[in-house]
Amino acid sequence: xxxxxxxxxxxxxxxxxxxxxxxxxxxxxxxxxxxxxxxxxxxxxxxxxxxxxxxxxxxxxxxxxxxxxxxxxxxxxxxxxxxxxxxxxxxxxxxxxxxxxxxxxxxxxxxxxxxxxxxxxxxxxxxxxxxxxxxxxxxxxxxxxxxxxxxxxxxxxxxxxxxxxxxxxxxxxxxxxxxxxxxxxxxxxxxxxxxxxxxxxxxxxxxxxxxxxxxxxxxxxxxxxxxxxxxxxxxxxxxxxxxxxxxxxxxxxxxxxxxxxxxxxxxxxxxxxxxxxxxxxxxxxxxxxxxxxxxxxxxxxxxxxxxxxxxxxxxxxxxxxxxxxxxxxxxxxxxxxxxxxxxxxxxxxxxxxxxxxxxxxxxxxxxxxxxxxxxxxxxxxxxxxxxxxxxxxxxxxxxxxxxxxxxxxxxxxxxxx
Amino acid sequence: xxxxxxxxxxxxxxxxxxxxxxxxxxxxxxxxxxxxxxxxxxxxxxxxxxxxxxxxxxxxxxxxxxxxxxxxxxxxxxxxxxxxxxxxxxxxxxxxxx
Numbered sequence: 001x002x003x004x005x006x007x008x009x010x011x012x013x014x015x016x017x018x019x020x021x022x023x024x025x026x027x028x029x030x031x032x033x034x035x036x037x038x039x040x041x042x043x044x045x046x047x048x049x050x051x052x053x054x055x056x057x058x059x060x061x062x063x064x065x066x067x068x069x070x071x072x073x074x075x076x077x078x079x080x081x082x083x084x085x086x087x088x089x090x091x092x093x094x095x096x097x098x099x100x101x102x103x104x105x106x107x108x109x110x111x112x113x114x115x116x117x118x119x120x121x122x123x124x125x126x127x128x129x130x131x132x133x134x135x136x137x138x139x140x141x142x143x144x145x146x147x148x149x150x151x152x153x154x155x156x157x158x159x160x161x162x163x164x165x166x167x168x169x170x171x172x173x174x175x176x177x178x179x180x181x182x183x184x185x186x187x188x189x190x191x192x193x194x195x196x197x198x199x200x201x202x203x204x205x206x207x208x209x210x211x212x213x214x215x216x217x218x219x220x221x222x223x224x225x226x227x228x229x230x231x232x233x234x235x236x237x238x239x240x241x242x243x244x245x246x247x248x249x250x251x252x253x254x255x256x257x258x259x260x261x262x263x264x265x266x267x268x269x270x271x272x273x274x275x276x277x278x279x280x281x282x283x284x285x286x287x288x289x290x291x292x293x294x295x296x297x298x299x300x301x302x303x304x305x306x307x308x309x310x311x312x313x314x315x316x317x318x319x320x321x322x323x324x325x326x327x328x329x330x331x332x333x334x335x336x337x338x339x340x341x342x343x344x345x346x347x348x349x350x351x352x353x354x355x356x357x358x359x360x361x362x363x364x365x366x367x368x369x370x371x372x373x374x375x376x377x378x379x380x381x382x383x384x385x386x387x388x389x390x391x392x393x394x395x396x397x398x399x400x401x402x403x404x405x406x407x408x409x410x411x412x413x414x415x416x417x
Numbered sequence: 418x419x420x421x422x423x424x425x426x427x428x429x430x431x432x433x434x435x436x437x438x439x440x441x442x443x444x445x446x447x448x449x450x451x452x453x454x455x456x457x458x459x460x461x462x463x464x465x466x467x468x469x470x471x472x473x474x475x476x477x478x479x480x481x482x483x484x485x486x487x488x489x490x491x492x493x494x495x496x497x498x499x500x501x502x503x504x505x506x507x508x509x510x511x512x513x514x515x
Contacts, residue, residue, distance in 0.1 A: 241467065243463075243464075243465035243466075243467075244466075244467045252458075252462045252464075253462065253463075253465070254457075254461035254462050254463065255463065255465055256438075256463050256465050257465055257467075257490075301431075301435065301436045302419075302436040302472065302488070302493075303438075303465060303470060303472075303490055304490050304491075304493055305467045305490050305491050306490070306491060306492065306493050310418040310419070310431060311418055312418050312431075312432055345460070345461045401457045401460070401461040401462075402453045402454055402457040403453070404453075
């Protein structure tokens with residue numbers, strides 16, 4: 001792997017940037033790998049990367065139906081934070097946030113991680129009480145999160161309207177200063193480049209069509225559009241299509257797949273300094289480095305794999321944005337799209353073993369998986385390498401829906417998160 | 418936005434409806450006699466098919482009545498609408514792939 005540095009940048013600029021070359025190979029699949037990862041999104045690629053770097057397992061393939069990072073990794077609103085209520089979630093997302101903080105250096109690839117702060121607005125007494133509870137719970141877990149009065153919110157985010165004329169006035173907000181955004185494509189590409197350099201085969205345009213099990217029932221490989229590939233262990237990281245892939249091994253999942261939409265505006269000069277979320281009126285907004293306002297909308301009410309959602313869902317979010325930030329009322333929206341997210345009943349992910357031996361799953365990230373990419377890959381790599389969960393993902397079992405030990409972030413956040 | 422044919426009111430916009438999720442899930446007759454596995458299956462496990470899905474809808478902002486529907490989850494097109502308590506006549510096969 002050729003390292004990126006100031007020297008390499010200068011020498012390439014002298015040659016008109018003609019010598020960068022491809023950053024990862026396009027190998028033919030081998031007959032067998034120690035670990036096969038189904039799904040070449042951020043989580044799958046991060047898993048492969050940490051298998052190679054932390055556990056020294058390099059005979060690994062990442063199989064991707066389309067192109068890497070072309071699913072939800074390339075479709076999300078890139079918000080990163082770790083101020084979750086429950087200890088289990090806080091542990092998982094904070095693990096990820098700590099990895100984000102050193103990720104560009106670790107990968108030698110600029111993922112443009114920007115800790116510009118995420119401000120969650122409170123619009124009623126219940127919000128205020130609930131967010132303060134979050135602030136205190138986070139403090140006990142060593143996670144920064146602070147309560148801001150509405151005037152402090154306005155100071156932190158000047159475009160915000162805190163006047164009394166709003167239908168749902170701003171009463172204050174919870175701010176995590178270490179939270180922020182990152183460049184989603186760069187995350188996938190950085191992990192792919194790092195994994196490839198250590199011998200991982202990233203195989204694109206390779207759709208998994210079946211999971212082969214032997215007479216004893218254990219998984220021994222995958223049938224793909226490019227032939228059978230044997231595997232010591234299989235990790236399914238297929239986001240919205242996890243139910244489909246797992247059904248190939250005869251496993252039913254507690255998942256439902258919904259379209260989640262996002263949209264961007266025309267690019268403008270820097271006007272928006274942070275990320276603002278409002279669960280009560282449903283608004284998620286930040287500004288990308290290109291200058292587009294990046295806006296997250298909600299999920300449709302019905303399950304779907306159509307990768308598009310209803311216009312009324314995005315309209316609803318834009319209504320809230322215009323109310324909170326009146327200066328944006330005449331902005332034009334440039335593009336909107338949908339991604340298929342797999343939602344669990346408690347809105348927490350499932351990372352670990354399945355009833356089928358040698359088959360592991362990392363799914364159920366729902367509407368908020370991007371922020372966990374490094375942590376998810378790190379603990380799932382541990383699970384695939386050792387056959388047992390890391391202490392951080394031990395509570396996130398598939399079995400919790402039988403035992404009843406749910407991690408009920410659904411109730412804690414009251415909305416998709 | 419979907420256009421949904423309520424069996425009582427005709428074509429109406431999706432915002433008048435509430436989707437009630439997967440259809441034909443029967444609550445166990447004796448919940449306390451269920452094993453944990455069976456109870457988890459009833460509460461949490463869903464078919465989530467990529468293809469034809471049987472689901473319940475309620476015309477909440479209209480007649481207020483429930484009905485069942487078959488919908489293809491790839492094209493989002495409704496295939497059949499049938500009453501609560503009945504079974505669909507259409508084959509459970511995906512009509513399109515994206």
